[in-house]
Amino acid sequence: MSRLQVVSGKGGTGKTTVAAALALALATEGKRTLLVEVEGRQGIAQLFETEALPYEERKIAVAPGGGEVHALAIDAELALLDYLQMFYKLGGAGRALKKLGAIDFATTIAPGIRDVLLTGKACEAVRRKDKQGRFVYDYVVMDAPPTGRITRFLNVNDEVAGLAKIGPIHNQAQAVMRVLKSPETAVHLVTLLEEMPVQETADGIAELRAAQLPVGRIIVNMVRPQVLDAAGLELVRTVERSSVAQALSAAGLGGARRGGNAEKLVDPLLDQAAEYSERYALEQEQRASLGELGLPMHELPLLAEGMDLAGLYELATELRKQGLS
Amino acid sequence: MSPDPAEAPETTVGEDAVGGQEAGRRLSAARALDVDPLLDDPETRIVVCCGSGGVGKTTTAAALGLRAAERGRKVVVLTIDPARRLAQSMGIDSLDNVPRRVKGTEGEGELHAMMLDMKRTFDEVVEAHADRERAAAILANPFYQSLSAGFAGTQEYMAMEKLGQLRAREEWDLIVVDTPPSRSALDFLDAPKRLGSFLDGRLIRLLTAPAKLGGRAGMAFLNVGMSMMTGTLGKLLGGQLLKDVQTFVAAMDTTFGGFRTRADATYKLLQAPGTAFLVVAAPERDALREAAYFVERLAAEKMPLVGLVLNRVHDSGAAGLSAERALAAAENLEDPRIVDQGGGKAGLRNSPDTYGSSRTPAPESAAGDPSDTAGNSATAGDTASEEGSPADTDRPVDRLTAGLLRLHAERMRLLAREQRTRDRFTARHPEVAVVDVPALPGDVHDLTGLRDIGTRLASDGAED
Incomplete structure (x- = not known):
């Protein structure tokens, strides 16, 4: 199991949720995971129902079985100052740089540097050891940028090493790339059973593979339960309306005659079933396209009550059951 | 509870789960948005669709553009990163940064569509503002190449730049813009300002003309700062990158003024009376939270918000059960x-x-x-x-x-959940007019599908 788990996905597919559930799932039996956020959206804090995360690793949850989840919102600007302090002891100069707009420049304008800082911090957490020489975190889970930007984000080598051919940034980029391209890393893609996210997943995997980044698994999120089976779907098209009306009436929903309460339910219910049937066929198609990508695939259910902390634990349990931890 | 489930009025969506009172509150609180008067008004020149990723922003922009065109206007839709089949449905699957006429529209109006090529747009700006020799030097600079193709933010700058260009051409009565799928949906609003402040920044001045600064008495302390800084930057980035940056900045020097003027002009254009913002969302927690931030931000920036387009809303013909x-x-x-x-x-x-x-x-x-x-x-x-x-x-x-x-x-249950989510939004922003677009089982791939969405965008408002 790779120690750096990167979770990406198209916007709206719930990648933050999946990353958080994965961090919980991996925190089995005394294990420690670090969940990192790189886009400054404070999505993790919202999921775990805690206050906004500072640029500081802190424990945010205890997993069933005694593991711990820590979280960190990486801020590029603070990471840079941190880095300058660490390597150059530049306390005052760091402030001067900030005043001049150099920090702004480096973290928002200069291409790739921001990404090197973000991935660099995550890789540092992956490699960090305590005094006994054990890894501080068993796993680091990253809530990464969306599929459309993930390859560029992770492939800092191309971005930066080409620009900065020597110097610490160059070395940093090289070190980060060594971790990111090794089996230590797995990039998972979260998708829905809908056309656009599936297409983007396929494109994203092709890009990751072309950049020789290790692709992990496909996680299909918000899968709706199967309510009608193949026989049921067939029957929706052929069934006599009157017999459905009778069954509804038998179930206690009013009269089956024309104009009766049960009879009036038949059309809307059959309409909903037709929509379901259409969606089901589309979902099957998408499932098949995902299957062709040749990666391990996992499915997480749509939570009927919407996403909350309890739901997060539910998804973590599901991931454990499916052998992701 | 009604003894007759099927007889319950349709408006009490999710009555059993939410309570009749809640349903009543919803009707009085959220005004219905009607897009037709907006699209028909010749004063409306720009419609900006914004919102978080995955809520159907591009589809909404395309549907609005088509509807406006079929109601007689000459429209151009600027899309940033459309799904392949949506782009194909409008015939713009070639990414050439030029508006193309969309075939198959009905009526007198015209629909043009284009897909933003950010690198190309950036190149064009450079070419427009620098003489040929200088432009060639900039385009060949490795720092420029990386900046224009990649870094987070270029897309936002260039989307705004393109909007400004299209508007300046006065070829269309209406421009519908889709916004980039940013880290934060707000990034594009910051783009012109950020570019402006960067270009005005002391760092740039230091990088471009250290000698000039040295001559001024008041700037003497900056010299210390500068040597320390270029030294540090050199250490950090590697001397060669710093040199590339300096060459780039020096070459760009004359074009900066143009950049800044344009960034300011685009920003003002967004505040102008002819511009209308539509926030697009889906009835999901995260999307509506982003939408709420957006509404607040637009108000703070004095940008005219017209309303909220709520995509993928579910309904039931048997809501009484x-x-x-x-x-x-x-x-x-x-x-x-x-x-x-x-x-x-x-x-x-x-x-x-x-x-x-x-x-x-x-x-x-x-x-x-x-x-x-x-x-x-x-x-x-x-x-x-x-x-x-x-x-x-x-x-x-x-x-x-x-x-x-x-x-x-x-x-x-889904209806009840959607209702709870939107109630939360409505409580925070009762002033925002809303139009619902029903969830469709599949994606949209053709003009018929876009037309259908356009009808739904308009008819929801008309019925209420």
């Missing part, structure tokens, strides 16, 4: 039929003894619910047995009906 009742009825049907067991039917069916301890509480409460439930079941049971006992032919319909009811229960 609650999830709970539907589930209870489904369990009734799925109960092993007494007739199959050949035992006494009616008596057993109504006896609490038939419910084993493993039963969930739901069917019990259903059985004891309105008294007519039990009565109906008994009569229906009689009918079923009178029709002969071929239970095998009868069961599939029961199973199907139970499935229909479960589907309905799922739908009703």
